[in-house]
Structure formats: structure tokens, C-alpha cells
Amino acid sequence: MTLVHYDSEHRRLWIAGQRCHHGATGALLTCLAATTLVARQRSVLRLATLLAAGSALMVHDWHDRGVWFQPGAQDDA
Numbered sequence: 001m002t003l004v005h006y007d008s009e010h011r012r013l014w015i016a017g018q019r020c021h022h023g024a025t026g027a028l029l030t031c032l033a034a035t036t037l038v039a040r041q042r043s044v045l046r047l048a049t050l051l052a053a054g055s056a057l058m059v060h061d062w063h064d065r066g067v068w069f070q071p072g073a074q075d076d077a
Contacts, residue, residue: 017071024068026057 005014013020033050061068 019067019070021061021064021068022057023061023065026054026059026061027068028054030054030058 003016006012007014030051031054033047033054037044037047037051058065
């Protein structure tokens with residue numbers, strides 16, 4: 001198995017066999033930004049920007065949220 005695989009025909013990315021959905025990436029980014037905001041209470045503007053970006057990624061990919069963390073090729077998603 002390759003560490004990183006990109007399917008240019010379907011414009012899909014896999015990292016270590018896990019499909020990388022931008023909605024899942026947005027969820028992780030939003031969670032990280034929110035946690036940092038609560039824990040450190042610094043750079044509110046930067047963290048708010050990360051929260052907004054992560055949220056936008058999730059909204060854009062919401063239609064296939066059921067498969068964000070499923071392993072494998074996910075040819076039908």
C-alpha cells in the first residue's frame with residue numbers, strides 16, 4: 001500500500017488507505033481550532049478563521065458525511 005494516492009480521474013485522495021474527505025478534514029480542523037481557542041484564549045481572529053474554514057469544508061462535503069471516516073476506495077461516494 002502506498003502512503004499517499006491521488007485518483008486524478010475522480011479527484012480523490014487517500015492517505016494510508018483512508019479516503020481523505022474535505023468534510024472530515026474540516027471537522028478535524030474545526031475541532032482543533034475550537035479546542036485551542038478554549039484552552040489558550042489567544043489569537044482569536046486566527047482561530048476564528050480556522051473555525052470558519054473548517055466549517056465551510058464540512059458544509060461543502062455534507063452530502064457524503066456518512067462515509068467520511070470509512071476506510072477503502074469508496075467508489076460509489
